[in-house]
Amino acid sequence: MGRAITLIRANSLSDVAEYAYAATAPAEARLVFLAGACPLNEDGSTAAVGDYAGQAAKAVENMRVALAAAGASLEDVISTRVLVASTRQEDLVTAWQVVRDAFGDHDVPSTLMGVTVLGYDDQLVEIEGVAAVLDS
Numbered sequence: 001m002g003r004a005i006t007l008i009r010a011n012s013l014s015d016v017a018e019y020a021y022a023a024t025a026p027a028e029a030r031l032v033f034l035a036g037a038c039p040l041n042e043d044g045s046t047a048a049v050g051d052y053a054g055q056a057a058k059a060v061e062n063m064r065v066a067l068a069a070a071g072a073s074l075e076d077v078i079s080t081r082v083l084v085a086s087t088r089q090e091d092l093v094t095a096w097q098v099v100r101d102a103f104g105d106h107d108v109p110s111t112l113m114g115v116t117v118l119g120y121d122d123q124l125v126e127i128e129g130v131a132a133v134l135d136s
Helices: 052-069 089-103
Strands: 006-008 022-024 030-037 077-085 110-115 125-133
Touching: 022 077, 030 052, 052 077, 052 089, 052 125, 077 089, 089 110
Parallel strands: 077 110
Antiparallel strands: 006 022, 030 125, 077 125
């Protein structure tokens, strides 16, 4: 199965950002819209309580499972939004580093944002995403 995603660089924009500025998928791609990947264990408990990096890692792990169930992988993700329950930039950066490292060279367009609260007890991180897959 070929990859549908084309990451787009904008040479006139700063190269400080650790992600592509845009991405495209061809019309024949099947889009996969992911619910926010949360740092939940199989029993529904929150993993890595109090640990931004640990929760980001668990959210990525859960995102991989959801993607696999849809016939996709991290390399098929076309965009992400990383939500971090904190007003401290360093907490956002801690979570972002885990997400960025998980995606490696597939540096999809992403938004990183601090929020006041997330939906589960002790939840600090959530990752939304959209993927595009060529099924042929």
